[in-house]
Amino acid sequence: MPVKTSVYTLEQLQTAARDFIRALTPLSNQATVVGLYGDLGSGKTTFTQAIGRALGITDPMQSPTFVLIKQYPLPVSKRYTLNAIRYLIHVDAYRLKNSDELRNLCFGELLADPRNLIFVEWADRVVDILPENHRKLNFRFIDEKTREISFS
Template sequence: MIVNSESVETTQKLAKTLAQLVTPGTTILLHGDLGAGKTTFTQGFARALGIKRPVKSPTFTLVREYQTPEFMLYHLDVYRLGEEGGADDLGLAEYFNPESVSLVEWSEFIQPDLPSDVLNVTLTRTDTHDQIDQRKIEVTATGSHSQQILNQLEQTYGIDD
């Protein structure tokens, strides 16, 4: 699924729609360069789940935890681990469990710890001189659980509430 977003609001609308479809056990990998909108996407996602406190990138803490009425939401940003890895002793695999939902920025740095059933959200800046918030957002799935969510997203995104 590809969405061409021309604003922060459109990016967060997609995140909101996705948040309403996930169930515990869902892992979402957020891909994109620095400034692509991964944290902006997460903010819209968390807001849709009723998170009231500010959602910031956990670049320096690696993980931020948020309690929703139904499950724990984990937001991981493992950019600081870099290509060297270093995640082996951090126990990051515990954040990918059947009772929680996890969003992961820079997941390529912890590949061995990731589940095989994931949603991939790739954000690519397509800014022009006039529009600075344009993004191409591609959502793909690997695994049956994630594919079911993606199928629902394709059917419901864009339908006015």
């Protein structure tokens, strides 16, 4: 798959998130899953928050490090951007050793529902329960003011 790599400041991130959503084709038979890979502090949570804003979510989106899964309904007025998508689901697997805990939280049901757009931080820790063909975004710290994102 072709890889697009760009460096973003915080200010540029919102445009990047909007472009990502515009270019995204949701799956019709299961959830659309985006795996976020990269070290602590590389910008995974911040990018997911920018995605939330691009989708019109006004609730504050905190990092789901302790609750593991957070679910945000899309405002009706914004649904046209992603047709069937109704929920943005933000998962953080940072604390997990493996995917059992997510399995116990009925993650399988979320994966089966095509109304869900699921962003998973630390996707490498639970990659065994993610769809094999999920979108992968790699984050890298460049310097205090910028981060690199590779979209494949």
